[in-house]
Amino acid sequence: MAAAARTLRIGLIPGDGIGREVIPAGRRVLESLPSSLNLKFSFVDLDAGYDTFQRTGTALPDKTVETLKKECDGALFGAVSSPSTKVAGYSSPIVALRKKLDLYANVRPVKTTVGSSNGNPIDLVIVRENTEDLYVKEETTRETPEGKVAEAIKRISERASSRISTIAGEIALRRQKIRAAAPGTSTRTEPMVTITHKSNVLSQTDGLFRETARRALAAEKFSSVAVEEQIVDSMVYKLFRQPEYYDVIVAPNLYGDILSDGAAALVGSLGLVPSANVGDGFAIGEPCHGSAPDIEGKGIANPIATLRSVALMLEFLGEEKAAAKIYTAVDANLDEAKFLSPDMGGKATTQQVLDDVLKRL
Numbered sequence: 001m002a003a004a005a006r007t008l009r010i011g012l013i014p015g016d017g018i019g020r021e022v023i024p025a026g027r028r029v030l031e032s033l034p035s036s037l038n039l040k041f042s043f044v045d046l047d048a049g050y051d052t053f054q055r056t057g058t059a060l061p062d063k064t065v066e067t068l069k070k071e072c073d074g075a076l077f078g079a080v081s082s083p084s085t086k087v088a089g090y091s092s093p094i095v096a097l098r099k100k101l102d103l104y105a106n107v108r109p110v111k112t113t114v115g116s117s118n119g120n121p122i123d124l125v126i127v128r129e130n131t132e133d134l135y136v137k138e139e140t141t142r143e144t145p146e147g148k149v150a151e152a153i154k155r156i157s158e159r160a161s162s163r164i165s166t167i168a169g170e171i172a173l174r175r176q177k178i179r180a181a182a183p184g185t186s187t188r189t190e191p192m193v194t195i196t197h198k199s200n201v202l203s204q205t206d207g208l209f210r211e212t213a214r215r216a217l218a219a220e221k222f223s224s225v226a227v228e229e230q231i232v233d234s235m236v237y238k239l240f241r242q243p244e245y246y247d248v249i250v251a252p253n254l255y256g257d258i259l260s261d262g263a264a265a266l267v268g269s270l271g272l273v274p275s276a277n278v279g280d281g282f283a284i285g286e287p288c289h290g291s292a293p294d295i296e297g298k299g300i301a302n303p304i305a306t307l308r309s310v311a312l313m314l315e316f317l318g319e320e321k322a323a324a325k326i327y328t329a330v331d332a333n334l335d336e337a338k339f340l341s342p343d344m345g346g347k348a349t350t351q352q353v354l355d356d357v358l359k360r361l
């Protein structure tokens with residue numbers, strides 16, 4: 001008798017701007033996976049974002065959080081248009097979701113494909129702490145005789161630094177295993193984690209991150225993992241000079257955010273780089289890019305970051321085979337370079353890129 005299909009219930013949170021154009025593409029890819037994978041999906045549409053805030057007064061309705069917690073196995077998040085000026089009552093829903101669901105790791109693979117590399121191949125992962133640092137958003141402003149002074153808390157805890165470093169070490173080991181199973185695909189010989197910090201200046205906060213990361217990665221199970229460290233400013237320099245050198249980069253929240261957009265430039269576009277917000281037993285796939293107001297509504301957003309985020313979510317939900325199918329189809333689309341969106345120098349619309357990937361699935 002054939003084994004019963006596994007059904008995954010996925011929350012879809014398009015958010016704002018091009019989030020609404022790329023999340024439907026993510027859904028289509030899940031619906032188009034080959035039936036031989038024995039995997040089924042059901043979907044629930046959920047609200048969050050600046051539009052939601054303007055309509056309802058809250059950017060992250062309780063219903064969205066409750067549905068994710070009670071009904072869903074995973075989710076896809078598009079993007080939000082968070083304003084750059086303070087708006088009373090508004091708070092970033094994706095930052096809040098990461099904390100409410102304790103999705104403590106933000107995993108961001110950045111890689112070139114065989115055909116899309118114009119230098120040495122880049123294949124690295126930024127593992128960004130996802131719950132604390134300046135993202136605790138405890139800010140105050142006070143009046144002083146010299147004018148206003150604003151302050152923000154940068155919180156670094158041993159617990160969060162330790163668990164993010166452990167997951168970084170585990171990812172390095174997993175990547176090494178994948179490389180070993182496909183000889184000739186990489187010249188890297190040993191797994192490596194680079195700890196990023198600024199503890200030369202912030203000796204207590206980043207100092208704690210650095211020390212804790214060192215301790216976590218000194219565990220016996222990581223004995224085959226090379227551990228290096230880099231102060232964040234020279235990390236940017238070295239990353240831009242020699243990106244092919246890096247394997248796994250572990251960083252506190254804000255540095256991880258900034259490094260991942262920079263790394264996206266190295267591989268050609270923010271429209272290519274996925275992420276997964278990962279906790280114990282739950283994952284939200286989310287393209288690294290924002291709501292891209294400059295191209296919103298034109299139908300030309302690159303859906304690849306989202307399609308790769310779908311695959312990444314599936315990986316963390318234990319569906320590696322399904323994830324591999326999506327990665328292969330996306331890489332083939334990029335390598336053939338026939339249907340590329342304008343950010344990649346092509347003329348294809350979101351729909352045309354999606355159709356090409358679906359054809360390859």
Ligand SMILES: NC(=O)c1ccc[n+]([C@@H]2O[C@H](COP(=O)([O-])OP(=O)(O)OC[C@H]3O[C@@H](n4cnc5c(N)ncnc54)[C@H](O)[C@@H]3O)[C@@H](O)[C@H]2O)c1
Nearest residue numbers: 079080081082083270271289290291292294295301302343
């Ligand atoms: N995860 C998120 O929800 C998230 C992430 C980053 C920024 N934001 C928000 O997005 C809004 C816009 O921010 P921004 O303009 O600084 O950054 P952005 O990432 O939206 O856009 C930066 C540039 O990259 C391009 N780009 C981004 N994604 C693309 C894609 N898929 N295809 C083609 N081109 C793409 C845009 O057109 C733009 O030129 C802000 O309100 C910010 O708060 C949200």
Ligand SMILES: O=C(O)CC[C@H](C(=O)O)[C@@H](O)C(=O)O
Nearest residue numbers: 080082092093094095257288
């Ligand atoms: O604009 C927002 O509400 C959140 C942006 C968000 C972040 O983590 O800072 C984005 O830059 C990202 O990398 O996910």
